[in-house]
Amino acid sequence: MKNALLKNYNRYPVEFVKGKGSILYDKNGKEYLDFLSGIAVTGFGHQHPTITDAANKQLSKLWHVSNLFESTPQEELAEKLTKATGMDSVFFCNSGTEANEAAIKFARKWGGERKTIIVANGGFHGRTMGSLSATGQSKLWEGFAPMLPGFKLVDYSNIKQIKNSIDKLTSAIMVEPIQGESGVIVPDENYLVELRKICDENNLLLILDEVQTGIGRTGKLFAHQYFDIVPDILTSAKGIANGLPLGATICAKKVSDVIKPGDHGSTFGGNPVAIAAANNVMDLLTELQLNYITNAGVQIQEIIIALKNPLIKTVRGKGLIIGIEFTKPIAKTIAKELLNEGIVVGNSGDSVLRLLPPFIITKDDIHYFVKIFTSVLLMFSFSNGSSDIANTN
Template sequence: MSPVKKSTVTTWNDVMQLNYGVPEINLVSGKGLVVTDSEKKKYLDFLGGIATNILGHAHPAIVKAVSTQVAKLGHVSNFYSHPSGLALAKKLQEMTGDNTARVFFCNSGAEANEAALKLSRKTGKTRIVATTGAFHGRTMGALSLTGQESKRAPFRPLLKDIKHVPFGDIPAMYKAVSKKTAMVIVEPILGEAGVVTPPDGYLKQLRSLCDQHGVLLVFDCVQTGMGRTGNWFGYEHENVRPDVITLAKGIGGGLPLGAMITLGSKTPQFAPGEHGTTFGGNPIAAAAGLAAISVIEKNRLMAQAKSFEKRLKIKISAIRGVREVRGRGLLIGIALDGEYAKELAAQLAKNGFLVNAPNLETIRIAPALIVTKAQIDKFIVAFAKAMKEVTNG
């Protein structure tokens, strides 16, 4: 790993908050999955901006869409409509397969979840059930939903009436949910907790439970969405429909964009003046989103993601020290047999591969959907090599 120049460290300390610490790599350019740092060292980006750069860096379709749009019409606020926003909303509606779907655009996953939280108040109820380990954002409402105590503790008091139950535990959900509950919010796969998949049937049972008590079911698809798991949103394998979908990350093709989508005629809707955001669904980000969806469809990248999932699971599971490989499509968590994930991530970066250690025992990868078989195989070889280097095996 190339060390960050002293001047970069000094500049960071002089002008930036330290909430991220000081990054160890200073990236200056990228093309596809290849990124280059300020020392001209190249890496294969297997984190993808944390599942955001769905088509990698500088994809021609994104570059063309953004360049064309910014030359035609930039920011207009939400006092006015614009063609790319309407087209993207229509496309998202088609992707849900439900013509009752209605879209609210924002800029991030936290904002999308804040919108869902606010919408749940229109049920007349305030109680919410979320899951332990979940990550829904860092703004105060989204943080209240997040089930990670280390992120919550410094900022108490948070919103009241939110109960967290273990992810994947249906009996715990049955105890927590009642007719007084406004909404249940879950990730189809826990991303920040280490790419944890629930038991088969979990999402379908949640649907049944929420129907029983008249409760909104919200799927936070911020990490699982945009084809990353081999389906558009990440819950389709259970053949269920939520009442609300929240999206961000990959939807903008690398630009800031989020969305909250309501489904069903009985799901509450915002009335004029009840909610809004200045930049949400702006023409440039919407154009990028449309271009990303078009490429994913045209190149059948969701089917490819499923194929690469199988290859990664088979090959990496066979590497000594790997306890489990979990996830769907190209959202993969590699569980290790010890607490050395951060050291392993650093070694992989030294060897030219960018990954993430969301906890001490897990490596998370979320490469762009345009990743090639050759790049997948290079990663597998590099992972095995780094494992030996870190564990002296």
């Protein structure tokens, strides 16, 4: 049979057909420990009983109706999100890039004549044209020019450059609390606090893209909450419905006040089944669960650092978003070998292995990962970077 799928993904030659908890099963029945969570999506693992039950119950009642009508489940989820963040209102869509597109539109509407948004080199906000234009990775722009105007790039975590870039046309600053796609880049400790201060002093909106860092991933509901600040626009997706398509653009009142009926919309956004799952996800993200995420992340980092392997340059991250940077461009090779050994991970570029395990991982899961990871590193060390294992890219 001809594979009629567009060749826009470089897929691994493995097909998963079932998942349970932190375990995936391929079509041959082989088990894999999932340390990627569908790229920070299935935070509560596969077939989580209460999330599955919530989705199934809604599925048996109503799949879709449109946003022309009222929705109590949407209102309940919006209430949970605004109460937890100290913000005012929520727009529901289907994905992270859609949530960021809405954020860009809302910032421009709020800014009036001021349309420019300051964004960061290395940032990733999505692949649709507005979000892509805000993404500070020129390699992703190749073949798709011209980019949408109205974005000004500065170096990530560089407060001086941001201050120097503000002019009379600036309306907002848009960044990620941690840059996931660029290698789990953690900014200076005072970065977000300084951004909030700059926005307040210059009457700008602070837009935080928490598509990857939000919904418990860092050990807080949203990563910015470590710094006791509140953004003006906050975007979320990925883990919000544990794998069902849902995105959210959460707005402060001053942004809510300028958005009127007809300014924006989504046919499928806030789908009843996805909303049902998301409401349950929010209920599961208790303080106890968030503390567990924090502690599990600390444990993983400490164990990996303690290996003192010469191939490992640094380990960084927060909670269960962790980057392992190597001294050589071997991340893709390591990821492939781990997959062969039954562990699913990701990579960010050539040198950073990205771990995004589900929130339900156990100590046994962690130790098993470290055991296999250590054996793969040992194999690579023996190869001295020149054997077949080093040439699987």
